[in-house]
Amino acid sequence: MNRFWIRAVTYGLVIVLGLGAALPSLLPPAWLSALPAAYQSHSLTLGLDLQGGSHLLLKVDTDDLTRGKSGREKAEIRDDAVARSLEVVRRRLNETGVVEPLIVRQGDDGIVVQLPGVTDPERIKTLLGRTAKLSFHLLAEPGTPARRLPASEGDRVYPLKPLPLLDGGNLEDARLGFEPRTGQPVVNFQLDDEGARKFAEITTHHVGDPFAVVLDGKVITAPVIRSPITAGRGQISGGFDAREAGDLALLLRAGALPTPLEVVEQRTVGPDLGGDQIRMGVATGLIGAALVLAFMVLAYRRWGLIANTALVINLGLVIGLLASLGATLTLPGIAGLILSVGMAVDANILINERIREEARRGRSGQGALRAGFQRAYATILDSNITTLIAVGLLFQFGAGPVRGFAVTMAVGLVVSLFTSISVTRLLMEWRLRGRTRGTLTLPGPDWLGAERRRRPIRFMAVRGRGIVLSLVLSVASLGALAWPGLNTGIDFQGGVAMEVHTPATIDTLRSGLAASGLEGSLQRFGDDGQYLLRLPAGADSDARIEAAKAALSAVSPEAGFPRLDVVGPSVSGGFVETSILAVLLAGAGMLVYLRLRFAPHFAWAALITLGLDLSKTLGFLVLTGLEFNLTTVAALLTLIGYSVNDKVVVFDRMRENRALDPERPLEDIIDLSLTQTLRRTLFTSLTTFLAILPMGLAGGPAVASFALPVLFGIVVGTSSSMFIAAPMAMFLERWFSPEGPAAREPASLESGSGYL
Incomplete structure (x- = not known):
C-alpha cells in the first residue's frame, strides 16, 4: 500500500469516528431513541439560554474566616471554605430533585450553579443562601454572661449561654413530620451515636430547664425539657408550614455552610424563549453556511466542491469533538460555530490561490499542488495561532456563555488545520492522480482581472490619505466614547x-x-x-x-x-476589569508572537493598526446604540484575532517577496504583495461576512451585540490590511533603520512588475 492510500485510510478512520461522535447531536429524537442508551448520551448539551433554566453565581463570604490572617494561611482557609461550600451546595440541590444541576467553582471565591428547566429559582436561592448552622443552647440565668439572640418570629429576645451544648455536626438525619396532637408540621431529627450520648446527658441533667434550638442566629423554638431523651431523636417545631418544615429538614440533612453565600449574579431564560433561540441559531447558521458553500462553488467551481467537502467534514468533526469533550452549546457558541466555518474557509482560499499562482508559473499539476501547500502552510499556521491567542484569553477571562463561544471557536480552528491541510490536500491529490504532466488551471471567474493584470495595483499611492482618514475616524470614535459614550448593559453597570x-x-x-x-x-x-x-x-x-x-x-x-x-455591583466591576485586561493581554500576546515570527516593524505595525480597528468598532457601537456587554467583548476579541490574521497573510507575502528580490524598492514590494493577496483578502472577508450576515440580520437582539460588531469589524479590518498596516510597516522600518527615518528613500514604482 503506497503512502497516498495509507493517508486515505488513516484520515478516513478519523473522519468516520468524528462524524460518528457527532451523529447523536444531529439525529431527530425519534431516530435517536432507537440507538443504545450510551450512544444517545454522547451528544451536545444545550446551554440554559437554549433550553431554559437559571444560572446563579454565588460568592463565598470568607471575610470573617480570614480576618486577621495573612499570606498562605489565608488562602488555605478560603480554599477550604469554598471546597466545603461546594459540597454542601451539591447536597442541597440533590435533595431538591433538580435534574442534572451543574455546580462548579469560579475564581477564588465563586460558585456557579446552573439549573436546567428551573425558571423560577427563588426557592433555590433561599435554600442556598441559608447557612443552616444548627445549635442547642441552655437559657442563661439572670446575672450570668449571656448571648442574646432574637426569635425567628415575633419580638422576643432570648438570653442564651454562650457556648452551645450540641451542634448540627452531630445530626444524622432530619425529615418532615407532623405533630400527632395538633397536626402541625415539624422537623423530626436523628442524632449520630456521639450526639445521642451527649443529648441524653444534657436532657438528663436539665429536666425542667428551657432548651433553645438556634438556626442561623435565631431561636426557632425553646421548649422545656420534660424528661431525659436517650434515643437520640428529637423534634423541632416553630409554627412552620409544610414547605418551610420540609426545606428546613433538607437544609439540616445537607449540612451547614462554613460561611454565608451571596447570590451576586442571576440569569434566567424561559423554555419558550430558549426554543426560539435554537430555531433562530440553526436557521441563521444553515443559511450562512449555504452562502459560504455557494460562494466557494461560484469562485472555484469543481475545486470549490473539494473545499466544500472539507468544510462539511470540518463542521461534523467540530460537533463530534465538542460532544466528546462534554461541551455545552450556547447561543454565543452557535455564533462561534458559524464564525469558525467562515474562518475555516480562509485556509482553503489561501491554498487555492497559492496553487493558482504556482500553476500560472508553469508548474505541473502535482508540482503546483505541492508548492502551493508548502507556501501556504506557514501562513495558515501563523494566522490560526494569532486567533487562538485571542480565543484563549476569552476563555480565561470570560464567564458563562462567552466561554462556550471561546471553546467552540478554539475547537473549530484546531479542526480546520486538519481538514484544510490534510483532508483538502488528499482530495486534491486524488483529483490530480495520473496527471504527472501538463499545467493546471483552476476554473472560476476572473472577477478582479488578475489573469490579465501585468502590473501591481498602486496601493501605496494613496497611503497618506488612507492613514489620515483612519486617524480622523479613530479620533472621532474615541471622542464618541467620552460623549455620548457606550450603551453599557448590566454586565458592566450592574x-x-x-x-x-x-x-x-x-x-x-x-x-x-x-x-x-x-x-x-x-x-x-x-x-x-x-x-x-x-x-x-x-x-x-x-x-x-x-x-x-x-x-x-x-x-x-x-x-x-x-x-x-x-448582576450585582461587585460582579459588574469584575467584568470591567477582566474585559480590559483580556483586551490588553490579547494585544500583548499578538505583539509577542508577531515579534517572534516577524521583524519588529511588522509586529508594531500590526498592533497599531489593530488599535485603530478597535477604536473604530467602538465608535460604531456608540453610533448604533448597541448594548455593550460580555458578548460584545467576545466580538472585540474575535476581531483582534481576525484582524491580525488578515495582516499576517499580507506581511508573510511581503517577507517572502523581499527575500526573493532584496534590491527591489519597498513600495514596489508592498504593492506587489497586496496585489498578490488581494483576491485571498477579499474572498476570505466576503465568506466570513456571508457566514455571519444572516445572524446579524435575523438573529435578534440576543446576538446583535456580537454579530453586528463582527460584520463591521470585517470591513474595517480588511480595508486596514490593504491601506494602513502595510504603509505603517514601511514607515516603521525606516524609523527603526540605523540610518534613521530618512533612510531608504522611495524608488520609482516603475522599477518592477509582478504577476498576481
Whole structure:
C-alpha cells in the first residue's frame, strides 16, 4: 500500500469516528431513541439560554474566616471554605430533585450553579443562601454572661449561654413530620451515636430547664425539657408550614455552610424563549453556511466542491469533538460555530490561490499542488495561532456563555488545520492522480482581472490619505466614547434586566410602573410586543423584581417574563476589569508572537493598526446604540484575532517577496504583495461576512451585540490590511533603520512588475 492510500485510510478512520461522535447531536429524537442508551448520551448539551433554566453565581463570604490572617494561611482557609461550600451546595440541590444541576467553582471565591428547566429559582436561592448552622443552647440565668439572640418570629429576645451544648455536626438525619396532637408540621431529627450520648446527658441533667434550638442566629423554638431523651431523636417545631418544615429538614440533612453565600449574579431564560433561540441559531447558521458553500462553488467551481467537502467534514468533526469533550452549546457558541466555518474557509482560499499562482508559473499539476501547500502552510499556521491567542484569553477571562463561544471557536480552528491541510490536500491529490504532466488551471471567474493584470495595483499611492482618514475616524470614535459614550448593559453597570412580552403598549406599561413607584427604564426590545425593563442595582433586587412583575401584570395580565438577568455591583466591576485586561493581554500576546515570527516593524505595525480597528468598532457601537456587554467583548476579541490574521497573510507575502528580490524598492514590494493577496483578502472577508450576515440580520437582539460588531469589524479590518498596516510597516522600518527615518528613500514604482 503506497503512502497516498495509507493517508486515505488513516484520515478516513478519523473522519468516520468524528462524524460518528457527532451523529447523536444531529439525529431527530425519534431516530435517536432507537440507538443504545450510551450512544444517545454522547451528544451536545444545550446551554440554559437554549433550553431554559437559571444560572446563579454565588460568592463565598470568607471575610470573617480570614480576618486577621495573612499570606498562605489565608488562602488555605478560603480554599477550604469554598471546597466545603461546594459540597454542601451539591447536597442541597440533590435533595431538591433538580435534574442534572451543574455546580462548579469560579475564581477564588465563586460558585456557579446552573439549573436546567428551573425558571423560577427563588426557592433555590433561599435554600442556598441559608447557612443552616444548627445549635442547642441552655437559657442563661439572670446575672450570668449571656448571648442574646432574637426569635425567628415575633419580638422576643432570648438570653442564651454562650457556648452551645450540641451542634448540627452531630445530626444524622432530619425529615418532615407532623405533630400527632395538633397536626402541625415539624422537623423530626436523628442524632449520630456521639450526639445521642451527649443529648441524653444534657436532657438528663436539665429536666425542667428551657432548651433553645438556634438556626442561623435565631431561636426557632425553646421548649422545656420534660424528661431525659436517650434515643437520640428529637423534634423541632416553630409554627412552620409544610414547605418551610420540609426545606428546613433538607437544609439540616445537607449540612451547614462554613460561611454565608451571596447570590451576586442571576440569569434566567424561559423554555419558550430558549426554543426560539435554537430555531433562530440553526436557521441563521444553515443559511450562512449555504452562502459560504455557494460562494466557494461560484469562485472555484469543481475545486470549490473539494473545499466544500472539507468544510462539511470540518463542521461534523467540530460537533463530534465538542460532544466528546462534554461541551455545552450556547447561543454565543452557535455564533462561534458559524464564525469558525467562515474562518475555516480562509485556509482553503489561501491554498487555492497559492496553487493558482504556482500553476500560472508553469508548474505541473502535482508540482503546483505541492508548492502551493508548502507556501501556504506557514501562513495558515501563523494566522490560526494569532486567533487562538485571542480565543484563549476569552476563555480565561470570560464567564458563562462567552466561554462556550471561546471553546467552540478554539475547537473549530484546531479542526480546520486538519481538514484544510490534510483532508483538502488528499482530495486534491486524488483529483490530480495520473496527471504527472501538463499545467493546471483552476476554473472560476476572473472577477478582479488578475489573469490579465501585468502590473501591481498602486496601493501605496494613496497611503497618506488612507492613514489620515483612519486617524480622523479613530479620533472621532474615541471622542464618541467620552460623549455620548457606550450603551453599557448590566454586565458592566450592574442591576436588573427583565424581558417582557405583552400586547400592551409601552405607555400602558410605563404608567403601571409609575403607579408602583419603581425607578427604571422600559424600552422596546426586538419584535412588536417585546420590551426590556432595566432596574438599578441594589440589595433589594428580589423585592423590586417581584414588585415590577406585579405592577406590569396589573396593567397587562397576559404579560410574560421569559428572561431575567441580575448582576450585582461587585460582579459588574469584575467584568470591567477582566474585559480590559483580556483586551490588553490579547494585544500583548499578538505583539509577542508577531515579534517572534516577524521583524519588529511588522509586529508594531500590526498592533497599531489593530488599535485603530478597535477604536473604530467602538465608535460604531456608540453610533448604533448597541448594548455593550460580555458578548460584545467576545466580538472585540474575535476581531483582534481576525484582524491580525488578515495582516499576517499580507506581511508573510511581503517577507517572502523581499527575500526573493532584496534590491527591489519597498513600495514596489508592498504593492506587489497586496496585489498578490488581494483576491485571498477579499474572498476570505466576503465568506466570513456571508457566514455571519444572516445572524446579524435575523438573529435578534440576543446576538446583535456580537454579530453586528463582527460584520463591521470585517470591513474595517480588511480595508486596514490593504491601506494602513502595510504603509505603517514601511514607515516603521525606516524609523527603526540605523540610518534613521530618512533612510531608504522611495524608488520609482516603475522599477518592477509582478504577476498576481
